[in-house]
Amino acid sequence: MSGKVPIKPARPADKTAAKTVEKPKPIEKSPAKTTEKTEEKVIDTTRQAVPFNTGNIPGPEMARAVMPAVSGKMLAKAKRPLLIVGSEVHDKDVLERVVSMGQAGIQIAAVGDAYVSLGDKGVDVHYANMHALASYLCDPQWQGLDGKGGYDLVTFLGITYYYASQAISALKNFSKVKVISIDRYYHPNANMSFGNLKKDVFIAALDEVINQLPKK
Amino acid sequence: MSGKVPIKPARPADKTAAKTVEKPKPIEKSPAKTTEKTEEKVIDTTRQAVPFNTGNIPGPEMARAVMPAVSGKMLAKAKRPLLIVGSEVHDKDVLERVVSMGQAGIQIAAVGDAYVSLGDKGVDVHYANMHALASYLCDPQWQGLDGKGGYDLVTFLGITYYYASQAISALKNFSKVKVISIDRYYHPNANMSFGNLKKDVFIAALDEVINQLPKK
């Protein structure tokens, strides 16, 4: 942890009026750079790693920004991972990736109305209420959505931002479960998270995650 | 502002128990590196830029980490800067540097009992109560400690950490005054601040600040 750059400067150096609102750098204008790295292009998901909702600063401990390959490898290595997807999964591009992850053998919890898009995709998907799910994940007694045992790694995407953020705060503080966010927006309450991403970068990042998963 | 690395990872990646306390990297063991840069050694004061008191996270906008030379230049350029020093100034090494800054023409507000060490050093020093001073600095009507006009830049060091942090929060939110912390500890409520420094790095950083000031 270098903690070199604070999440946001209090006021820019050239500030003259305290009550002037900070002029932020536009997200859209800072596309994730694709860096040439040996042969292949790498999507950088660690930029803009600040809570997407401005006020959503939980405290001194916030998610480490993570690259897609690292998340993918962790998912691949996990003994019993769970992917939670929410009501924003109906988007075709996102849905495709989620299905791929399901096809790679990751169990899916469809929260909100995500099941509507996922139910007929032939993956191991279960409806769950996100709030209840967060509660169950904090319970070492819980045997999972299929009764076959608890999860050691949780990853999620596509849930209403603040809703996911709040639910994950339960896991952060009251569970032993590791949480990686592969959502489009930075989630401070996860252990690791992507930064705030443009749609195309997000999709590309998901593809990189999928690349790390075992092919089935 | 890149905001690349969040101030602190929620939990390290290898974490297995949520209720285990984060094992931080020791400050003493991460000495500020002196990097060879063209000819001269540069003190890096931007490491460990996290609030010294762990819980002291004011919100989404926190000080940008700053290098000594930058602070020094800003002080040198300021029309009417004020250096506020507090009760931790009695340390000989620190005191020497404060006197040097005073000799370079920067007016000094001695808060707490700092005057005890500063009163006889032949610099432009005034006693002030830090809490009252914070209040006056937020008042555009105030004409300064000497009645000659308000300040455009405030810098400080050597004040009881949390006391300075609280007082500066008034300036951050309710004043137009720019604040640079050249204290040994990272101050989130300043516009810019050093990170948490070892004593020797701190002293060396002050020397670099002084180097930027006009010689009188």
Next chain:
Amino acid sequence: MIIKKGSFVIEGLDNVQINIGKIVEPGQESIIEGPTPRPEIISLRNWDYRILDRYHPVYTPTSDTCDYCTYGKCNLTGNKEGACGIDLESQSAREALKTAIMGAACHSAHGRHLLNYLIRKYGEDHPIDVGPSNLKAPLTETIMGLQPKTIGDFLPVLEYVEEQLTQLTASINTGQEGAAMDFESKALHAGMLDLLGMEVADIIQISCLNMPRAEEDTPMAEIGMGILDSKKPVVICVGHNIAAPAYILDCMDRDGLFDKIEIAGLCCTAHDMTRYNKTAKIIGSMSKELKYIRSGIPDVLVTDEQCVRADILKEAKKLFIPVIATNEKIMYGLPDRSNDPVDAIVDDLVSGKQAGALILDLEKVGELIPKLAMKIGPIRKARGITALPDDVEFNKLVSKCTKCLQCTRDCPQSLPISDAMAAAVAGDLSKFEILHDKCVGCGRCDYSCPVDIPVLNVIEKASQRVIREEKGKVRIGRGQIGDPEIREEGRNLVLGTTPGVLAFVGCGNYPDGTKDIYDVVEEMLQRSYIIISSGCAAMDLGMYKDKEGKTLYERYPGRFIKGNLLNTGSCVSNAHIAATTIKVASIFAGRKTKGNWEEIADYVLNRVGAAGVAWGAYSQKAFAIATGCNRLGIPVVAGPHGTKYRRAFIGKPYRKDEWNVLDARDGSTINVEPAPEHLMITAETKEEMMPLLAKLCFRPSDNSLGRAIKLTHYIELSEKYMKKMPDDWHTYVRSEADLPVAKREQLMKLLEEKGWKIDWEKKKITEGPLRKVDVSFQPTNVPRLCKEAKK
């Protein structure tokens, strides 16, 4: 000799003044029927623990730190302890208690303000009249163990509430309670006090101000941002307390000004204005406050208390709209003009010398407002003052947008504002029109924009077309549900043949606009649920029309009977919704009420298929109401923003032994289906909410017909909106008789696939269900209510 309350001196005993506080008539003494009249914190702790042992408090902190005291800030991340020894779990529970206290204080202080004021005006002896009810004040009777006859009888009730709230507030101080469970028990206590405070407030205003008394066919009031004739002077009352607006309405009535001045309300004051005088109109919920002010239409703003934006004076000042504050709770730093002559005040406001005035003499407010409106209205109209940009400006503003998304990041609903900006540049305002409905009007975006676009004004400007058409209808608040209605419907509710009572209440912080609850309510009405509403939710339900141009209120009648849509009234009328379940227990089932909270709540939890929905809950009050309902055994569902309350009560169906109940007939333990499954939970979308609501209406007491009906809706709603059979539908099947007739065979096949044994000849389930249907089963969670225990 008639003795009334007061004091007298007996001849020859001149130094003795006898104060008569209460006349006790024979046979009318309050008879305490239960063990806990006037419960203190400890009194219902056992009940709280019973429900908390099943419905687990789940914490979703908004902050991992605590800065209550000067030892702090303490970092509690990972459930660490702070300097005082509190950990994040207990701190989060403390926050829940704090939130519930604040909400309860709000309603109770509102009730106290009204009570002191109404007693001054009508006397302590003014009788309570709430309509056709013997059980006039169900919450008061159940909690206090007394039956109030006059408004003065509520004095000890509020004293009790205030004493208990002070005890609870003491508990949240640093260095007090240490256990999350006891913080929660206290929060439930606060929630109960909240229900009581609300009941007092609404009963006394109904009784004194002639508001509708349990009337099923109250008239319709107009609602919407488009209903007013903005050419006339416009008076807008903002808040929750009818006291001041009542005077204004009286003066306008007296002087025949309803043709000359438009008067309407924002937030719950609006409901109560229409209940007081059906000429009044409703602009809308709190979400409309900033929008309507920015429009420049109001000529005078009158504020009272609660859900009044903190920046109203600042915003109004810019548009030369004088603000008259009429309540100590919101004074905005305004000069106190209570003792000044009306004309002097009008002059100072019309001349712009002062931006507003604080006037606590409500009679004076009544006199002043029409005068002020008549004077300042024409001036303001002439100047055409509005905050909204004109067309040219609008075009300039939308083209400035850099798509940095900062407004989206600051927006509570993360609305895609820049997309709408882009579309507007291309001449398409439709995206803005959609935003207008979804936008809660908070104005945070204005502060976000790095290129200084006044975002909210732009949204509103772009939506002028839809705003002009924003004209709906709300059935004026009816007050309580009368005893005869309960008598008629109680049985259906307890047996399940009416699939459930759903209360749509609370505020407008909806995750996806106001229309969601309209859609849900329409669906549930078509399915014969009873829908009761109040407050901002009741307003928002009246905003939409079907193809024939009819609102839900016009389509569905307002009786407490299946498939009806009721509006009880303002926020404090929520008390009646909760109280309805007490009435069912009392009137239908003959349960004793007085001082008998636990037994009543136990009855409600196990037998009354009622659930609350606070889809847009934002305030501490909504949380207090929900928590009070929870203590009464009523489950509540909030929208996704509800997670920011930091605490829910969630059941764990997989822990089988937590679903044991007792059979009151013999004290035997029966393991039952998870019914209701949760006490307080959120859902992400309306699609998710609908089957959840159906499920939360299951009760162990359902008879087979009722269970089949409830199951039908649960399955159908899940299939319709979630595209699946619910995973747990079979959990609720006790025998083939519980299965909807139409689908019985099909469902039995599914059960067989799950491993259940079916005797296909007899068309009977022979193995599988958790338990059997037993029509005389008396489910209870309270051991002392079992026959065995009573012996």
Next chain:
Amino acid sequence: MIIKKGSFVIEGLDNVQINIGKIVEPGQESIIEGPTPRPEIISLRNWDYRILDRYHPVYTPTSDTCDYCTYGKCNLTGNKEGACGIDLESQSAREALKTAIMGAACHSAHGRHLLNYLIRKYGEDHPIDVGPSNLKAPLTETIMGLQPKTIGDFLPVLEYVEEQLTQLTASINTGQEGAAMDFESKALHAGMLDLLGMEVADIIQISCLNMPRAEEDTPMAEIGMGILDSKKPVVICVGHNIAAPAYILDCMDRDGLFDKIEIAGLCCTAHDMTRYNKTAKIIGSMSKELKYIRSGIPDVLVTDEQCVRADILKEAKKLFIPVIATNEKIMYGLPDRSNDPVDAIVDDLVSGKQAGALILDLEKVGELIPKLAMKIGPIRKARGITALPDDVEFNKLVSKCTKCLQCTRDCPQSLPISDAMAAAVAGDLSKFEILHDKCVGCGRCDYSCPVDIPVLNVIEKASQRVIREEKGKVRIGRGQIGDPEIREEGRNLVLGTTPGVLAFVGCGNYPDGTKDIYDVVEEMLQRSYIIISSGCAAMDLGMYKDKEGKTLYERYPGRFIKGNLLNTGSCVSNAHIAATTIKVASIFAGRKTKGNWEEIADYVLNRVGAAGVAWGAYSQKAFAIATGCNRLGIPVVAGPHGTKYRRAFIGKPYRKDEWNVLDARDGSTINVEPAPEHLMITAETKEEMMPLLAKLCFRPSDNSLGRAIKLTHYIELSEKYMKKMPDDWHTYVRSEADLPVAKREQLMKLLEEKGWKIDWEKKKITEGPLRKVDVSFQPTNVPRLCKEAKK
């Protein structure tokens, strides 16, 4: 015919029950003397604005965000508005109000608990007896406009407090007050209510429990972590409420157990235990709780309410110390055993079956505790249970330290723990011994250590030598200041010939250890200030000895006269300190008190040289007390941690026109010196605090002799501790007579250098001062109190 309170039925009128609430005897009716009996929020708003216009609220937020409601979190940085329209200034003011409410609720709920309990035990008619006073309840009279005679007379007082607190709590809800100034006016109201609540609590316990009644020579109580004979069973009572400990003391007395069992208190309960029974002992302030428990010495812990660590049960459990909770406010999730037989409870605790019990039947607590102690004491001693490491472990632990400084970063005082670890490795424990004094015992360090050193245990283990010697003396709390004392000293105070009254109150969150306030108090006593203390500060003052082994209490007598050191008692005894200023106004100056807050506060602000010091204030209660004192015109200084309260009231001497006062003789405006300069402020170090305290004792009313005395101390303290003449000393000079005789010439020279004109022949100042001395000047900030206005 003697008529007492109660109810009766008149023959032939059997259906009329007459309840007699109050007997009014002729000539004893309460005579309201001022305009604001039973003030509501609005009633004293003018006064609040008068002081707020001069003493500016200064906000130092601990958080730039707000998460009160579900619209949030809102980012308010830079004073932006949140979703409800509140900006950071108003939000910070709201936090101040919230904090004041919480503190006031704490004391008032404590008073309510006592009142209900004492009325049950002693009856409503139990007379008030506070010692030699006609003005028996100064705050009650000034605020309520009534003079209580019996403890039952306080019922309407607490009802009033509870009603007002509920109104105030409502105001902090989202959507209520919008202006920082009105939040502050409300906070001042809450502070005043806090003083009232405390007064009720202490007067009734003095009256019923025979606590010292304004006695100047109460006996000494022992204090310190080293005072108990740990070979005997040890009972420790933790908290603030005497009700339960009183029963324990009674039982021990009855059974002659004081030789067999050691009983002592932690935090304010300890004060009240010694006031109730002088055999009781004091361990120390809240800071000692964790330390003393970890030592393993206590065999039984009894908790009541307030300043009780949230983790006591958890900590005690580890050491097999049973915890008996005796108050609803802190129940720790313990089983309610109130109705179980004592022996059964003892068995369950001694066998370890249960870790503690909740017992709200206090008589039972009294009976149980000695039994429990006698049984469990020997078992625990035999096992030698302690959390502290032995020598071998200790050495291992200190060598594990990696000097990462994480403990220092988590420590409220940023103590250099790793240095002490390093020294200990080298065999030097002295650094730890110093830490022991500076450490507030919060235990946050335990959670910080990445190598799992139990830091607090290490500190305590290393400090066993100094802990064994920690034996001091505290003069037992005296209660009020009696009227005769006021009569004697009032004049000196108002004229300034006694340089000031300094109240050292509040908690132990000192920036640099407990000794600072000892040093300051010793200095000020030597300078003839009157020092009044209470609560934890009063304890800490008794912990140190001079060379002859005497504590301050043994060196300085306890009369209300210059150079004396008074301990009023526990936290709620703070009321008497504030009330003393009312007594001065009433008894010395003949001001009317009843319902006359503004005039009294105006008198105090302008004429009574009193200031409060809350050097280690941590809690909401301390903030409420300070805010109450502020409304009464008494300035307060807090230590640096006080900035975390987020709000101070700071005067701006450079804004000359804010220092105008009126002369009550003719209503003329006089521009005066800034006296007192601030109403609430902090200092960084004790050296800075001392001259500040002297300065805050200046009042416009000082006569020349008094001013010269005050000036002497101001200058001397500044020279002694700050090595400088104060920059503003001349501001307080009105004529040469104001100058201390000894230094007059020297000071006049300095004034001449500043440009003042001196007539050296006459030794007179001819030009320079802001105003002249005028012995009959009647300074006031209230226009209506001026003669002109009265006409």
